[in-house]
Amino acid sequence: MSSATTGALLPAGDLYPFEPAGVTRDPGRSRSGPAERGADVESAQPGAERDAVLAISGVSLRFGGVTALADIDLTVAPGEIRGVIGPNGAGKSSLLNIVSGLYRPSAGHVRIAGVDFTEVPTQRLAHLGVARTFQNLALFGGLTVLENVVMGLTSTIRSGPLGQVLGLPAARREDAANRAKAEAIVAFLHLSGVAHRPAGELSYGLQKRVELARALVARPRLLLLDEPMAGMTATEKQELAAFVREARDTYGTTIVLIEHDIGVVMGLCDRVAVLDYGRKIADGTPHDIAADPLVIDAYLGVAHDADETLEIEEAV
Amino acid sequence: MSISVTPSIERSLPRAAIGGLTVAAILFIAFVVLPSVGSDYLFEAILTPFLALALAGVGLNLLTGYAGQVSLGSAAFMAVGAFAAYNFNLRVPELPFLVSIVLAGLTAAGIGLIFGLPSLRLRGFYLAVSTLAAQFFVQWALTKFGWFSNDNPSGIINAPPLKIASVTFDTAVGRYLFSLGIVTVLTFLAWRLTRAQTGRNFIAVRDNQTAARVIGVPVLRTKLLAFAVSSFIIGVAGVLWAFAYLRTVEPAGFNLDRSFQILFIIIIGGLASIRGAFLGAGFIVVFPLLLSRLGGELLGGIVDSGVVEMSQRIVIGALIILFLIAEPKGLAELGRRAARRLGGRPT
Ligand SMILES: Nc1ncnc2c1ncn2[C@@H]1O[C@H](COP(=O)(O)OP(=O)(O)O)[C@@H](O)[C@H]1O
Ligand SMILES: [Mg+2]
Numbered sequence: 001m002s003s004a005t006t007g008a009l010l011p012a013g014d015l016y017p018f019e020p021a022g023v024t025r026d027p028g029r030s031r032s033g034p035a036e037r038g039a040d041v042e043s044a045q046p047g048a049e050r051d052a053v054l055a056i057s058g059v060s061l062r063f064g065g066v067t068a069l070a071d072i073d074l075t076v077a078p079g080e081i082r083g084v085i086g087p088n089g090a091g092k093s094s095l096l097n098i099v100s101g102l103y104r105p106s107a108g109h110v111r112i113a114g115v116d117f118t119e120v121p122t123q124r125l126a127h128l129g130v131a132r133t134f135q136n137l138a139l140f141g142g143l144t145v146l147e148n149v150v151m152g153l154t155s156t157i158r159s160g161p162l163g164q165v166l167g168l169p170a171a172r173r174e175d176a177a178n179r180a181k182a183e184a185i186v187a188f189l190h191l192s193g194v195a196h197r198p199a200g201e202l203s204y205g206l207q208k209r210v211e212l213a214r215a216l217v218a219r220p221r222l223l224l225l226d227e228p229m230a231g232m233t234a235t236e237k238q239e240l241a242a243f244v245r246e247a248r249d250t251y252g253t254t255i256v257l258i259e260h261d262i263g264v265v266m267g268l269c270d271r272v273a274v275l276d277y278g279r280k281i282a283d284g285t286p287h288d289i290a291a292d293p294l295v296i297d298a299y300l301g302v303a304h305d306a307d308e309t310l311e312i313e314e315a316v
Numbered sequence: 317m318s319i320s321v322t323p324s325i326e327r328s329l330p331r332a333a334i335g336g337l338t339v340a341a342i343l344f345i346a347f348v349v350l351p352s353v354g355s356d357y358l359f360e361a362i363l364t365p366f367l368a369l370a371l372a373g374v375g376l377n378l379l380t381g382y383a384g385q386v387s388l389g390s391a392a393f394m395a396v397g398a399f400a401a402y403n404f405n406l407r408v409p410e411l412p413f414l415v416s417i418v419l420a421g422l423t424a425a426g427i428g429l430i431f432g433l434p435s436l437r438l439r440g441f442y443l444a445v446s447t448l449a450a451q452f453f454v455q456w457a458l459t460k461f462g463w464f465s466n467d468n469p470s471g472i473i474n475a476p477p478l479k480i481a482s483v484t485f486d487t488a489v490g491r492y493l494f495s496l497g498i499v500t501v502l503t504f505l506a507w508r509l510t511r512a513q514t515g516r517n518f519i520a521v522r523d524n525q526t527a528a529r530v531i532g533v534p535v536l537r538t539k540l541l542a543f544a545v546s547s548f549i550i551g552v553a554g555v556l557w558a559f560a561y562l563r564t565v566e567p568a569g570f571n572l573d574r575s576f577q578i579l580f581i582i583i584i585g586g587l588a589s590i591r592g593a594f595l596g597a598g599f600i601v602v603f604p605l606l607l608s609r610l611g612g613e614l615l616g617g618i619v620d621s622g623v624v625e626m627s628q629r630i631v632i633g634a635l636i637i638l639f640l641i642a643e644p645k646g647l648a649e650l651g652r653r654a655a656r657r658l659g660g661r662p663t
Contacts, residue, residue, distance in 0.1 A: 100530055126532035138527035142519045142588060150513075151520055155532030157513055161541065164512035165505050175513065214531070 052111070053078050053222050053254040054099065059108035061094050061278075068094045069278045072108070076222070081248055081255045083269030083286070085262070087298075090275040092258045093135050096224045099256075100125055100132050113221060126155030129221030133211040133228055135258075141200025145191055145210050148199045149182040152217035185217045189243055205236045212240070216247055223247070223255045229264060237261060241268050266290065274298070346496055351489050359488040360561075366601045367495040368556040373581040373593030374506050375549030380579070381587035382510060383542035384522025385435050386443055389450030390550050390578040392431075395570035396454060397424040397551025398558035399464050402565045405476055406466060413479045417498070420555050421548040427454070428547020435539045451572055458567040465565070472566040475559040491560040498556065502549055507590050509545065518542055519588070550578075584639055586646025595647035603635075604628055 054076040061069040069091045076082045084092050097103040099110055101120035109118050112128050125131075131152065140148050156178075159171035186195050189209050194202060199210055208228055215223055225244070229237045241264050247253050259265050265272060266286040274282040274289060276298040282289055289295055354363070376390050401420035404411055411419070431450035435443050458464050465473055478485040478494045485494040509515050517538045520528040529535050558565045577600060585596025611624040643650050 102526065102530075122529050123532065123534070125530055132530060134527065138524045140516075140520045140523040140527070142523055143516060147516055151516055151528075151531055151533075154513070154517070154520075159513070161509065161512070161514040161545075164514055165508045167508070171512070 051078065051114070052076055053113060054256070055111040056095070056099070057108055057111070059095070059098060059105045059110065061091070061098060061103060062106045067278050069098070069105070069275075072275075072278075072280050074273055074280070074283075076254055076256055078254055079248065079252050080270040081244065081257055081268055083265045083272035084256060084258045084275065085260070085265055085272060086275035089277075091278040092275055093226055095275070096132060096226050096256070096258065099224060100130065126218060126220075130224065131215035131218060131220035131222075132224035133208070133215050133226060135226040135230065137204070137207050137211070139199040139207055139210055139214070141198065143199060144196050145199050145202070145213075146179070146182055146186060146195040148210055149186055149213045149217050150178050152214040153178045153181060155218065182213075182217055185213045188246075189213045189216075205232045208232065209240065209243070212243065212247075216251075216253070219251055220253060223253050225255060225257045225259075227258050227260060229259060229261060237264055244268060343500065347493070351493060354489070354492075356488040359492040362601060362605065364488075364492050364495050364561045365557070366597050367492070367499045368553050368561055369578065369581060369601060370594045370597035371499045371502060371556065372550050372553035372578045373585060373597050374503055374590055375546045375553060376578050377582045377585075377588065377590065377593050378506060378509070378518070378549065379542050379546035381582055381589065381592070382515060382522065383518035383539065383546075385432070385539060385542060386440060387447040387450075387543075387546075388444050388572070388575045388579065389428075389431055389447040389454075391570040391572065391574035392450040392454035393424045393428055393547040393550040394554025394557060394574065395458060395567055396427045396547075397421060397554030398565050398570070399458055399567075400424065400551070401555040401559065402473060402475065403464065403466075412481070417552060417555050421552045424551020424554070425544040425548040428543045428550075429540055432540050432543025432547075435543065436536050448572075451575055455567050455571065472564050475563045475565050478559055485560075495556045495560045498552065502552060503590060506545075506549060510588075510590065514538075514541070580636060582646075584636060584646055586648030589646065589648040591651070592646050592648035595651065599647065604632060607631060 052075040054074075056072055056074040059069055059072045060067070072091075072095065074082075074084075074095070084095065086092055094103060098105050099112070099120060101117075101122035104119045109116055110120055111117070112120065112130060115128070140151060143151065157174065159168070159174050163171040164175070183192075183195070186192055189212060191206070191209060191213060194206060199207060202210065208231075212225070212228060215225075228244070229240050232240065244255060244257065245268060248255055257265070257269060259268075269286055271284060272282075272286055272289045273280055274292075274295050281298055282292045282295045284292075350358075350363070372390055372394060375393075376387065379385050379387055397420045400423035401416050404416040404419050405413065408416075427450070431447060434446040438446055462468070478491060480494075485491050510518075517528070517533050520531070520533050521535055521538050521542075525535055528538075554570065557569070562569060581596035581600050582593055583596070584599055585594065586592025607628045608624060611628060639646075
């Protein structure tokens with residue numbers, strides 16, 4: 001696989017058993033340089049496309065009188081970067097909260113890796129191969145960067161408290177292995193310089209990146225990112241976009257990305273769904289979305305000024 | 317990348333070595349030097365209560381400092397430990413005393429687990445109030461049911477002497493060394509716990525419960541484990557308090573004041589810091605003694621002892637408040653900063 005060439009710099013490890021599939025990408029569309037190392041994804045066998053990593057069907061969510069989501073359908077194919085955009089309050093975060101079991105949908109169901117749920121069990125999320133980041137910083141401020149990342153492997157821990165305290169060989173081996181994995185991801189995301197600093201002391205942009213590292217370390221099959229670039233400078237955004245793409249190219253991670261920066265979304269995503277007032281008003285390639293009059297009316301034209309609209313056209 | 321890793325390792329390695337040496341030096345002084353030079357007064361009035369309170373502080377810090385669950389029931393768990401040790405010792409005489417202590421700790425852990433159940437639903441202030449239930453319930457039960465104190469009419473029991481195998485620790489130094497041994501072992505284990513995955517789980521639950529849950533931290537089990545481990549340690553601290561320091565077992569000494577005292581110890585010493593529990597306990601035990609000595613010398617002739625005692629409380633209270641404002645991270649952080657300045661290291 002061509003990703004082996006990219007893998008030289010990156011943590012060694014086995015890729016996911018599935019091939020990133022059903023994704024056709026035009027290299028010219030990607031704007032950011034650093035991640036582009038010619039990692040192209042071969043199209044897999046036909047039929048794989050129907051094996052969605054995540055399938056949301058008919059999901060509605062109500063808070064009292066507020067309808068946060070109405071009858072949402074969304075599928076995410078293996079290996080794709082799936083954008084979800086929409087104005088504030090459109091229901092994007094609520095959708096991720098339903099997928100991670102923090103909210104219980106009023107109707108509909110969620111299929112993760114072939115298993116159907118009406119309410120996703122949060123406690124089993126990591127075992128299902130799902131990891132996420134949060135819109136608001138959700139690091140463990142009292143732990144160091146490295147320890148935060150090690151925490152991303154919690155679901156794999158076998159040793160009990162007694163074994164850890166007594167330093168039994170199995171517990172020690174596990175701890176050392178997890179530390180090594182965390183160090184590799186920390187290096188991958190260029191965080192080695194701050195690895196031993198308390199996470200709470202870092203800048204906002206760095207904390208966001210640590211959250212990404214914590215989510216990536218367990219090699220999730222599905223990664224949910226809720227505005228990972230909010231509040232970042234343009235340079236930081238480009239850097240993070242490169243990391244996200246590289247994570248997909250290297251590990252075959254399937255990604256759902258909520259992001260406000262249209263330029264980033266258009267450059268990074270394979271398909272984009274647009275939410276507005278809890279409804280999905282469009283779904284397709286960035287190119288289709290940018291041309292959709294409904295989208296332009298409901299979102300792009302309103303929420304963003306002319307400059308950014310131009311940027312979209314440039315990006316597509 | 318490798319360039320940026322190296323300095324942080326270089327910096328952290330000698331620091332760990334210095335830490336290890338410091339601990340070794342303190343243990344050498346505590347186990348070898350002090351017993352040969354200290355007076356009975358030092359052991360009985362200062363060091364033994366200091367050790368018991370420091371251990372209780374370590375226990376509470378695991379629960380409150382690390383796992384973020386506020387508790388006002390520490391004295392209750394100390395009482396459970398003390399009375400359980402007394403009853404195991406009394407009713408199963410063939411048990412070695414150390415085994416009684418472990419069983420007492422386990423009993424306290426069990427009671428702690430029960431009173432930790434509200435933490436599954438309550439947080440912060442509400443949880444703190446609910447742990448008061450432990451405080452009042454335990455004191456009530458120990459006073460109400462004579463069985464616990466072997467139907468002793470006064471409710472005050474003389475504690476049996478401390479014994480390991482055939483060695484009896486019945487001198488002031490002996491009781492101090494007995495306490496020191498137990499405190500050293502338990503503190504070491506507690507420190508190991510904080511460094512392990514379980515300790516990280518505690519902090520994760522404290523810092524962000526939702527993120528912890530999503531990652532797969534068993535939040536409910538982690539909270540209950542924190543209550544159990546913390547209560548075990550506090551229970552053993554209660555055994556030391558009653559058997560090594562007071563040498564009587566009575567419910568009265570384990571009141572709400574004591575719970576607050578232990579909470580102050582970890583706040584002053586530093587939350588989520590093992591060292592902080594010792595610094596805080598040192599402050600709480602030694603400072604009033606210094607103050608009353610000073611007050612006695614300056615005003616002793618003029619003012620009566622009641623007034624001295626009252627002003628002493630006020631001064632300590634004011635100091636606590638000052639401390640919380642000036643250094644909310646406690647004495648441990650103050651020490652860390654001083655060491656850093658002395659070592660001339662940046663950050
Ligand atoms: N926990 C909640 N309780 C009540 N209302 C909520 C809650 N979470 C989200 N909402 C409401 O649901 C709607 C969608 O919110 P959200 O999913 O956060 O939107 P977005 O992430 O697209 O900005 C908003 O009207 C918001 O007020
Ligand atoms: Mg949101």
